[in-house]
Amino acid sequence: MPVYSRHLLIITLLTSICLCVDTKAQEIQIPAKKNDGSNTQIKTQQVEVKSKSETQLARRDAAAKTVITSEELQRFGDTNINDAMKRVPGVLVVKDQLQLPGMNSNYTQILIDGEPPRGITIADIPLNTIERVEIYRAGSAQFSSQAMAGTINIILKRVPNNRQAQVKLNVAHGFGSNYTVDWLNSDKFERWSYSISATAAKLGGLMAAPFSFTDQLFDAKGQLVQSYQVRQNRQLTGDTLRVNPRIQWKTENGIALTSTSSLNHNTSRFNNDESYQFDIGPVLPSAHIVRKNFSKNQAMSSSLRAVGSIGKNDAIRFDINTGVSRRNANSYGDYLSYTPDTKEDYQRFFQTDTVSNGWNNSGKLTAPSHTEHDIVTGWTVSNSANVNNRHETQVNKQVVSSTHTVQLTDSSIFKSALFVQDEWKFRKESSAYFGLRWESIQIQSEGNIQEKMRHRSSVLSPIIQTLWQLNAENTDRVRLGLSRTYQAPFDFYLISPIFKTINNSISSPNFRGNPSLRPELAWSIDAAYEHNGKDEWNYNIRSKLRSINDLHREDVSFYDNAWWRQFINASHANSFTIEFDTQFPLKRFFDDAPNIDVGFDMNRTWSRVDYLPAPNNILSPNPFNAKLNLDYRAQALPLSLGTNIRYMGRHWQQSSKISREFSGTPVEMDIYGLWKFNKQTQIRTSIDNLFKHPYTYLTEQQNEGAIFRSNFYNPAIRTISLNLEHKF
Numbered sequence: 041m042p043v044y045s046r047h048l049l050i051i052t053l054l055t056s057i058c059l060c061v062d063t064k065a066q067e068i069q070i071p072a073k074k075n076d077g078s079n080t081q082i083k084t085q086q087v088e089v090k091s092k093s094e095t096q097l098a099r100r101d102a103a104a105k106t107v108i109t110s111e112e113l114q115r116f117g118d119t120n121i122n123d124a125m126k127r128v129p130g131v132l133v134v135k136d137q138l139q140l141p142g143m144n145s146n147y148t149q150i151l152i153d154g155e156p157p158r159g160i161t162i163a164d165i166p167l168n169t170i171e172r173v174e175i176y177r178a179g180s181a182q183f184s185s186q187a188m189a190g191t192i193n194i195i196l197k198r199v200p201n202n203r204q205a206q207v208k209l210n211v212a213h214g215f216g217s218n219y220t221v222d223w224l225n226s227d228k229f230e231r232w233s234y235s236i237s238a239t240a241a242k243l244g245g246l247m248a249a250p251f252s253f254t255d256q257l258f259d260a261k262g263q264l265v266q267s268y269q270v271r272q273n274r275q276l277t278g279d280t281l282r283v284n285p286r287i288q289w290k291t292e293n294g295i296a297l298t299s300t301s302s303l304n305h306n307t308s309r310f311n312n313d314e315s316y317q318f319d320i321g322p323v324l325p326s327a328h329i330v331r332k333n334f335s336k337n338q339a340m341s342s343s344l345r346a347v348g349s350i351g352k353n354d355a356i357r358f359d360i361n362t363g364v365s366r367r368n369a370n371s372y373g374d375y376l377s378y379t380p381d382t383k384e385d386y387q388r389f390f391q392t393d394t395v396s397n398g399w400n401n402s403g404k405l406t407a408p409s410h411t412e413h414d415i416v417t418g419w420t421v422s423n424s425a426n427v428n429n430r431h432e433t434q435v436n437k438q439v440v441s442s443t444h445t446v447q448l449t450d451s452s453i454f455k456s457a458l459f460v461q462d463e464w465k466f467r468k469e470s471s472a473y474f475g476l477r478w479e480s481i482q483i484q485s486e487g488n489i490q491e492k493m494r495h496r497s498s499v500l501s502p503i504i505q506t507l508w509q510l511n512a513e514n515t516d517r518v519r520l521g522l523s524r525t526y527q528a529p530f531d532f533y534l535i536s537p538i539f540k541t542i543n544n545s546i547s548s549p550n551f552r553g554n555p556s557l558r559p560e561l562a563w564s565i566d567a568a569y570e571h572n573g574k575d576e577w578n579y580n581i582r583s584k585l586r587s588i589n590d591l592h593r594e595d596v597s598f599y600d601n602a603w604w605r606q607f608i609n610a611s612h613a614n615s616f617t618i619e620f621d622t623q624f625p626l627k628r629f630f631d632d633a634p635n636i637d638v639g640f641d642m643n644r645t646w647s648r649v650d651y652l653p654a655p656n657n658i659l660s661p662n663p664f665n666a667k668l669n670l671d672y673r674a675q676a677l678p679l680s681l682g683t684n685i686r687y688m689g690r691h692w693q694q695s696s697k698i699s700r701e702f703s704g705t706p707v708e709m710d711i712y713g714l715w716k717f718n719k720q721t722q723i724r725t726s727i728d729n730l731f732k733h734p735y736t737y738l739t740e741q742q743n744e745g746a747i748f749r750s751n752f753y754n755p756a757i758r759t760i761s762l763n764l765e766h767k768f
Contacts, residue, residue: 181475
């Protein structure tokens with residue numbers, strides 16, 4: 041492990057340097073004057089003002105971002121970030137994945153405190169530990185440039201300066217019931233402070249509803265030659281336990297050391313009884329499949345962050361973070377298929393064990409400069425080592441034979457980056473942001489059934505953003521930016537073990553990786569007009585023009601007597617997105633109106649992928665989206681009511697040269713109510729998808745004139761949630 045040792049040595053040296061700098065700073069520290077307590081009070085007030093003005097500060101930054109507060113996230117009583125973000129203007133949630141308009145979720149970068157999630161998912165973060173969410177639609181040099189659609193940065197709450205305790209109880213029911221308990225406690229002792237949150241959940245409503253789809257095959261003359269229906273009775277249950285401790289210590293010279301950890305344990309059981317009804321044409325080898333799965337996932341991550349100032353007059357400010365992570369994932373499966381005459385045909389047992397270990401180090405330094413400039417430089421290095429061990433036994437019940445295969449894969453991903461940025465205030469009411477970031481990704485993989493593979497790519501990303509304040513009050517602004525972004529291939533696209541399907545077909549092909557896949561490269565131009573008036577009427581108009589090379593797309597082909605799927609580089613693509621959002625109190629336009637706050641946003645994307653046939657060669661199957669938020673606060677009662685209505689325009693999307701798909705729910709409506717008993721206790725209730733509109737998903741594959749069409753019937757789900765909160 042020579043590479044790992046070298047990087048560990050680098051981290052050790054960096055830590056030693058930080059300790060030396062800290063000691064030196066204490067040696068040259070000027071003795072503090074005696075304090076009568078008044079200064080402490082003033083400092084506390086300053087911190088509070090800064091905390092309340094994050095949105096106002098963002099409006100003055102040349103690097104554009106949108107700030108969503110914790111109060112906005114929790115108003116519906118959601119227990120996870122995915123559900124809360126689907127109501128945020130300009131954010132889409134598709135299949136429980138966050139994405140910004142114009143491209144799917146793979147192109148939206150998700151960060152936690154400026155770092156990629158390691159060993160956890162954002163769904164593992166208790167919502168009551170989130171301070172705010174920052175949305176960057178253009179590039180930023182301090183974050184990875186793997187953000188073609190933009191970046192969503194989740195900022196966790198700082199350790200509070202006083203004692204707090206809170207408990208939340210949540211019950212939700214859709215086709216099944218989910219139960220969640222959240223607990224948060226924090227306190228401070230002299231220069232030490234801590235917070236700890238814990239979540240326990242029992243999930244019984246996931247994929248509990250019956251599911252069905254119809255497959256049809258039409259020949260070149262349009263004649264229906266094969267048709268069959270598939271029905272699935274599914275049951276997915278899970279248990280979750282998460283603990284997130286955070287400890288902070290402030291040294292005498294003002295350096296803050298913060299330790300943040302996360303411990304997660306998840307188990308799930310999935311049973312699926314799948315039956316086929318053959319109506320027209322030939323039957324498939326398997327007519328009934330019984331699947332039983334069990335999975336267990338254990339993950340931990342821990343980081344230590346040092347934030348402070350050094351040098352003469354504390355001129356250089358530093359922020360250094362070092363972390364480690366580990367994840368163990370185990371899954372077991374038993375698949376048994378039956379022939380159309382109900383005889384046992386084929387049985388598959390498999391066990392997959394994955395162990396992932398990682399470490400990371402990042403930092404940034406704000407250097408002294410002219411008052412008109414704010415120069416920041418920094419670095420990021422990380423390494424992830426993954427060992428995948430898959431055992432599979434296949435038993436042919438017809439001829440009484442069996443085969444046993446073992447797939448061993450050992451892979452590592454090493455990332456490094458350097459960046460520098462400068463925010464230049466060249467006029468009193470105007471500023472410019474210049475950033476330059478270099479990133480490198482190196483992937484190595486070897487296994488017993490694959491050749492040794494080494495893949496390396498690097499990208500230099502310049503970023504320019506300008507802000508023009510149109511008046512001294514900064515109520516109107518114009519922004520313009522240019523940035524280069526990219527998307528590195530997922531390791532799954534490159535080195536995935538071969539996966540074979542039951543009833544292999546053009547609609548259900550096998551999958552294999554493509555080690556020659558290159559990263560996608562894009563240039564984008566962003567423009568925006570922003571208005572936030574003193575009368576609380578805010579509105580924004582934004583646009584983004586993108587040009588992408590080496591786009592990743594699926595390729596489905598027939599060889600070795602089977603259908604196979606893999607990802608390839610698919611030439612060039614262009615897109616243009618325009619967004620509009622507005623928020624205002626209804627009293628702004630009608631004096632006698634009730635106390636209702638209105639929020640509305642919409643976006644439209646036009647795109648073209650040169651590699652794919654027209655007219656469905658677009659980047660997203662949902663080119664138009666709109667939302668309406670209405671929030672009412674009663675004056676005589678401690679009552680708040682609200683609704684969120686979402687419209688998703690749907691369009692056929694060409695996913696490969698022979699495949700296209702159509703998906704989405706056209707209209708969804710959620711409502712909520714909040715009753716505050718007192719300052720400590722409140723109860724929330726919400727209903728998601730009030731009108732029970734189902735999710736639609738259609739696919740088509742064309743080959744030599746024949747068309748294979750699948751129509752999936754996803755049951756409509758209305759979820760009712762009750763959330764009780766109490767602060768001690």
